Amino acid sequence: xxxxNEYKYTKDHEWVLVQxxxxxVGITEFAQSELGDLVFVDLPAVGKSVATHxxxxxxxxxxxxxxxxxxxxxxxxxRNEALANDPGLINRTPYTEGWIVKLSGVSQSEIAxxxxxxxxxxxxxx
Numbered sequence: 001x002x003x004x005n006e007y008k009y010t011k012d013h014e015w016v017l018v019q020x021x022x023x024x025v026g027i028t029e030f031a032q033s034e035l036g037d038l039v040f041v042d043l044p045a046v047g048k049s050v051a052t053h054x055x056x057x058x059x060x061x062x063x064x065x066x067x068x069x070x071x072x073x074x075x076x077x078x079r080n081e082a083l084a085n086d087p088g089l090i091n092r093t094p095y096t097e098g099w100i101v102k103l104s105g106v107s108q109s110e111i112a113x114x115x116x117x118x119x120x121x122x123x124x125x126x
Contacts, residue, residue, distance in 0.1 A: 008114035035061040038087040072110040074103030
């Protein structure tokens with residue numbers, strides 16, 4: 001299982017990657033493996049404000065529907081439109097093509113408070 005070191009993680013199994021002034025958000029490889037094959041992603045609207053730990057979107061798999069929580073506060077600046085036609089991108093490439101949203105207006109201190117890859121590995125027992 002992969003846990004890229006440049007990413008930050010949450011106990012709810014989301015990841016964040018800072019790119020310039022935006023934070024890219026997705027779910028971890030561990031999370032997608034627990035969910036199973038994803039069949040639908042309810043993407044949030046661009047411009048939506050999200051709070052830390054607030055519901056960012058819902059993903060549905062062949063097993064269940066699950067909330068994805070925002071790891072940091074911000075505004076949805078971009079959403080991964082490719083997921084509408086191919087939600088399985090999250091299963092196949094959770095850290096690259098399977099990103100969910102890009103948030104703007106994020107706090108660096110909130111990002112700094114997230115878990116490192118090593119801390120997340122310990123959380124999931126890998």
